[in-house]
Amino acid sequence: MGEIRFGGRVAIVTGAGTGLGRSHALGLAERGAKVVVNDLGVSRDGSGASSEAAEAVVDEIRAMGGTAMAHGTDVSDEAGVKDMVAQAMDAWGRIDIVVNNAGILRDKTFAKMEMADFRKVVDVHLIGSANVAHACWPIMREQKYGRIVLTSSASGLYGNFGQSNYGAAKAAMMGLMNVLHLEGARDNIRVNTLAPTAATRMTEDLLPAEAQALLAPETITPGLLYLVSEDGPSRVILGAGAGSFSQTQVYESTGITLMDEDNTPEAVAAQFDQITDPAGHVEMTDAFSQTRKYALNAAKARGLKLEW
Incomplete structure (x- = not known):
């Protein structure tokens, strides 16, 4: 297989201001893609908002000679997502790649969890991913090309104590992928799921320092870049972490x-x-x-x- 490049491609990466999203955005830009860096700039639980993180990643991409724009919408806001997609189309005329990475955590045992916190986590992870994919779907169908990645987690695939909201949302990615894979096949839209384990602000309290050093986001991005490449697969759940890659199957x-x-x-x-x-x-x-x-x-x- 030759070198994977993204020249002429336009990508949207959500939650791209820090951690995995930032790594994915930089990786795509380094290989030639124009990138929409989406990040609301919230804290880990979804509170607050700032454009600084997204703008900083755009500056990094431009410094390496790439092309990027920032957009700060909350992916669970359908109108904001449509505006983001419209701005990308106005600037570059197509959208080829969607990386749904944005997420928040509001961990608590199910007995103690407020349903508002359950709903918000599902809104950001599941509804947010569906919003972005749905807004880009007619564009990808018309151009007969699209690559979409949803982000799951071992918490959704296998379970994790205190994460019923997050686990439910992340498990839902498999169901969404399975259907979009079937519906997109005739239009060359390929849909996959990445299930990463990385040292990010989402996991900083959960991992020992030695593990964090091994689980850098940059060790995962090569798998993501393959999934969204022209010859990438479809309907694959790719586990990734510390340079290890494996497939989860049902x-x-x-x-x-x-x-x-x-x-x-x-x-x-x-x-x-x-x-x-x-x-x-x-x-x-x-x-x-x-x-x-x-x-x-x-x-x-x-x-x-x-x-x-």
């Missing part, structure tokens, strides 16, 4: 089929080990893959021939 076990009077909760309990046996598990490519599997299993158990 599989379904072979399972069992219970018929008629044998289909009881007691039978499910008695055969639960077989239901959960990972041997022969397969990846489902869409929702109807599972529907088809179950219908064919039931037909086979009854000696019926089902064409599907």
